[in-house]
Amino acid sequence: MTRSAPLLLLLAALLFFFALGNHELQGSTEARVAGIAMAMHLDNDWVVPRLFREPFLEKPPLSLWLDAGAIRLFGGTTWAVRLASAFAGLFSVMLLYGMLRKFGRPKTLAFIAALMLATMASYWSNVRGVGEDSLLTLGVTTALLAFYQANRPESERDSSNLGTWLLFSLGMVIATLSKGVLGLAMPGIVIFVYLASTSLMDKRFKLGDWIKPGLFTLLALVPLMIWLGFLYQRDGLQAVREVLLTNSVGRFSGSFVE
Known part of the structure; x- marks a missing residue:
């Protein structure tokens, strides 16, 4: 083939x-x-x-x-x-x-x-x-595949590893700008469980393994925060709260009304 x-x-x-x-x-x-x-x-x-x-x-x-x-x-x-x-x-x-x-x-x-x-x-x-579901899928898929590639043993010696982490950030940008908190949580939970399980199996805690995804996730949140800043200027804190809570926390707390 x-x-x-x-x-x-x-x-x-x-x-x-x-x-x-x-x-x-x-x-x-x-x-x-x-x-x-x-x-x-x-x-x-x-x-x-x-x-x-x-x-x-x-x-x-x-x-x-x-x-x-x-x-x-x-x-x-x-x-x-x-x-x-x-x-x-x-x-x-x-x-x-x-x-x-x-x-x-x-x-x-x-x-x-x-x-x-x-x-x-x-x-x-x-x-x-x-x-937005197809975009959310693209974002989560990109982030998790890039995270896996960046954490493969052979990738640690790869000079293009920065590019892989930037691809991870791009995936997180797409996911969070598509679905907000849920776009952050879906890949975030998978990554957290992976890192926690790896630390337990290796019986050691490597701070660097946690810092990199955290830093590149913060980088990925910049576009969302810029939009939220413009939204705050226009409609105030209540509008920002609605974006961050209504379609995420509200769905699980019972306060969300479609």
């Missing part, structure tokens, strides 16, 4: 992009998110997402920025507002393949793993829909 990557790219692109705009917006989520993105485009307000002229602050606006940008470039079509999700899905599949190859896995195994991801029904439906 000497041409695995081009074949995988072609198959995933067909799955995610073919007839992408040939059906109307489905359910409440697609219509709501597309409407907010259209309002963002028409009002030229990239700080405060609005639904029916009221602030809609369940989550950070990365998916809305991309959808509004696509509307501005390609017009207000169902195809345009689904582009960000489709590209995020495609990038996740190709990243999985590329990183598995970098980990030394055979081409056939990497191809099958990536194709399995691309053809999962729930994944495929999210990739072809409007919303």
